[in-house]
Amino acid sequence: MLREELTFVGTCDIAGLVRGKGFPSTELPARRKLGIGWTHSNLMQTCFGPILDTPFGTAGDLMIVPDPSAEVHVDFRDGSAPEHFFLGDVRNTDGTPWECCVRDFLRRAVDALKESSGLAVLAAFEHEFLYTGVEDLPGHAYSLSAFRRQGVFGEMVMAAIRAASIHPDSFLAEYGPRQYEVTVGPNAALAAADAAVIAREMARGAAFRLENRAIFSPMPVADGAGNGVHIHFSLHEASGAPVTGDPSSPLGLSAVAAQFAAGVLHHLPALCAVTAPSPVSYLRLTPNRWAPIVADLKRQDRGAALRVCPIFNPESEEQRATQFNLEFRVCDAAASPYMALGALIFAGADGIARQMRLPDTEVPLPGSLSVALDLMEASDAMKSWFGPVFFEAYMRHKRSEVAYVADLPEAELCGRYAEVY
Ligand code: GLU
Ligand code: MG
Numbered sequence: 325m326l327r328e329e330l331t332f333v334g335t336c337d338i339a340g341l342v343r344g345k346g347f348p349s350t351e352l353p354a355r356r357k358l359g360i361g362w363t364h365s366n367l368m369q370t371c372f373g374p375i376l377d378t379p380f381g382t383a384g385d386l387m388i389v390p391d392p393s394a395e396v397h398v399d400f401r402d403g404s405a406p407e408h409f410f411l412g413d414v415r416n417t418d419g420t421p422w423e424c425c426v427r428d429f430l431r432r433a434v435d436a437l438k439e440s441s442g443l444a445v446l447a448a449f450e451h452e453f454l455y456t457g458v459e460d461l462p463g464h465a466y467s468l469s470a471f472r473r474q475g476v477f478g479e480m481v482m483a484a485i486r487a488a489s490i491h492p493d494s495f496l497a498e499y500g501p502r503q504y505e506v507t508v509g510p511n512a513a514l515a516a517a518d519a520a521v522i523a524r525e526m527a528r529g530a531a532f533r534l535e536n537r538a539i540f541s542p543m544p545v546a547d548g549a550g551n552g553v554h555i556h557f558s559l560h561e562a563s564g565a566p567v568t569g570d571p572s573s574p575l576g577l578s579a580v581a582a583q584f585a586a587g588v589l590h591h592l593p594a595l596c597a598v599t600a601p602s603p604v605s606y607l608r609l610t611p612n613r614w615a616p617i618v619a620d621l622k623r624q625d626r627g628a629a630l631r632v633c634p635i636f637n638p639e640s641e642e643q644r645a646t647q648f649n650l651e652f653r654v655c656d657a658a659a660s661p662y663m664a665l666g667a668l669i670f671a672g673a674d675g676i677a678r679q680m681r682l683p684d685t686e687v688p689l690p691g692s693l694s695v696a697l698d699l700m701e702a703s704d705a706m707k708s709w710f711g712p713v714f715f716e717a718y719m720r721h722k723r724s725e726v727a728y729v730a731d732l733p734e735a736e737l738c739g740r741y742a743e744v745y
Contacts, residue, residue, distance in 0.1 A: 332409035333360045333390045335426060336521040336660045338721055339371040340601070340745065342411075344388055349408065359389035362414060367424050368721050371602070371658070371744045376724035379716055386422055388412040394518040398487045398526065400480065400533050407484070407529050411518050424714040427514065430666035433709070434513050437669050440677035441580060443559045443567065445669055446649075448510040449520035449661060452498050452551040453527060454544045454742075457536035460501040470497035474504065480530035481506055488526060490519045499614075500549020504538075510556065510649075513665055520553075520661035540657035541745040542600070543607040546734040550608030550615050553656050555665060556633065558649040559584060569648030575623050575632050576648065585621050585630055585650065586682045587675015588668060592619040592629060592654065594699035594706055596690050598667040601722060602658035603693045603729055604741045609654070616653050618686040629654050629689070654689065657745055670709040694726050 331352055334344020345360040364380035390410030399406040414425040421428040437443055457477055464470040471478070474497070482492040491509035498505045508523050510516065524540060531538040543550055558568040559581055570578040577585065588595070600609060608615050614626045622628035631651040638644035655664045674680075690696040697719060700706050707715050729737055 327405075329408065330405065331355070333388050333412050334409060335388055335412060335414055336662060337367060337369070337426060338601075338660055338663060338718060339369060340658045340660050341371060342409075342521060342525060343369070344409075344412070356390060356392070359387035359412060359415070362386040362388050364424075367414075367717055370721065370725045370728065372725075372728065372740070376728055377720045379713075379720060385417050386414055387417060388414050389419075391427075391518075393515070394522075396488045396522055396525070398484045398529070400484065400529070402533055404533055407525070409525075411521060423711050424717055426660050426662040426666075427517075429710070429714070430514055430517055430662040430669070433666040433669035433673065436709075437673040437676070440673045441559075442562060443580065443676075444562070445513045445557050445665075445672075446510045446560055447513055447516035447555055447557040447665055448493070448508060449516065449523070450505060450507040450552075450554040450556070451520070451524055451527070451540060451657065452500075452503060452505045452553070453657070454500070454502050454539040454541075454551065455504050455531060455536065456502065456539065457531065457534055458502050464497060464501055464503070465499040466497055475534075477530055477534055477536070478504070480533070481527045484526035484530055485523055488522050490522055498549070500551075503549050503551070510558075513669060514662075517661040517665050520665075524657065539742050539745060541604060541738070541741040542602060542656035542658060543604040543738050544742040546607065546738045548738075550613050551656060552608065552615055552653060553659070553661075553664070555652040555655055555668060556649045557652065557665075557668070566645045566648065568650065569645055571644065575621065577632065577650075580676060581650070582682055583676045583680055584672035585675070586680035587673065587678070588630060588652065588671045589619045589621060589683055589687075590675065590680055591667075591671040591703065591705060593687055593690055594696065594703040595667050595671055596654060597693065597696035597700035597722065598706075598718075599652075599655040599659050599664045600696065601663075601693065602656070602741060603726060604738055605656050605658055606690070606692050606696075607734070607738070608656060609689050616689060618688050619683070620686045621682060626653075658741070667706075667709070670705075674705055693722065697722055697726070
């Protein structure tokens with residue numbers, strides 16, 4: 325078969341989908357600098373495809389410039405076209421960052437944290453999803469049988485993640501019917517978000533090659549199990565020294581980590597508009613799903629918004645400090661990992677800058693994306709993190725999505741999102 329190798333450059337946009345363009349791989353040397361052409365209203369493409377509303381019209385040119393540290397070149401060795409893509413930055417045609425670039429949003433959050441505390445974040449993402457290549461049989465939850473019945477899919481996903489230079493951590497059958505989970509090791513913020521995008525795409529890529537799907541929608545089936553994205557994170561000094569834990573404090577958190585957590589909890593109801601950014605996200609954030617329903621911080625509790633994770637049999641104080649981490653559980657795969665992690669870090673940095681204290685009361689999380697967007701609209705802090713142009717674009721994108729699916733009954737709504745994610 326006559327073939328020519330292609331390379332793709334893209335970004336995981338505010339719809340949480342990787343979009344971009346391909347070109348002959350022979351053009352890569354030039355494309356490293358020029359990137360590919362993009363336009364402002366690409367940002368306004370909803371997860372369903374159409375642009376329903378846009379402040380940008382049809383005018384303007386941008387470019388997505390590949391980041392050499394976010395290159396994936398994975399050959400599944402089945403004769404299919406290799407996965408060769410770069411994640412990149414959306415820039416103005418003069419090369420400056422575009423104010424609505426999601427990777428730049430995360431970079432600005434990292435800078436805000438550095439400014440308020442001199443600290444950096446290490447993060448690792450867990451992804452839950454439904455794999456369509458197995459039968460829905462009883463007794464699936466965490467079972468060896470469910471682990472086995474996915475066949476070679478798990479091996480393909482883990483091999484692909486490793487081939488993409490990311491450290492695969494675990495693969496398991498989750499508690500829902502046909503539900504699985506893949507996790508990767510920790511990384512600095514931007515690399516962690518890149519790794520999250522790549523891990524998801526490798527799962528989709530492996531499933532695709534087996535003529536199946538990996539469905540990451542927060543709620544693929546109404547009344548089914550929710551798919552969460554859990555973000556583990558810890559704080560570190562510039563030297564790399566971990567500073568999240570203090571075994572002598574009641575929850576085990578250092579003073580600075582408590583302020584970070586207080587910032588996250590303070591902003592959380594509004595933050596949901598970014599970390600749980602689809603109408604179906606709110607079917608997941610309901611009782612008895614091991615998913616959060618209030619803005620709370622709990623030690624080793626899988627129902628909490630922020631979970632203080634366990635430390636497993638540390639052999640030294642150093643190991644205890646390195647293992648200690650928090651888990652943010654109010655996230656799902658409708659969110660771009662850059663946006664979710666960026667919002668989390670901005671909120672934590674604000675907590676440190678304003679020396680916030682952990683709250684005494686637990687505020688409920690919003691019950692719908694509409695309510696979350698109202699809270700975001702009222703948040704001056706979030707306005708400042710986004711900047712005016714990005715803020716308006718984000719609000720219009722998400723409001724138009726809400727309106728687009730407003731009349732769908734729950735089962736159909738879940739079905740539509742399951743097609744997309
Ligand atoms: N599926 C649950 C969620 O929606 C989480 C289950 C777990 O703790 O791994 O977040
Ligand atoms: Mg899980």
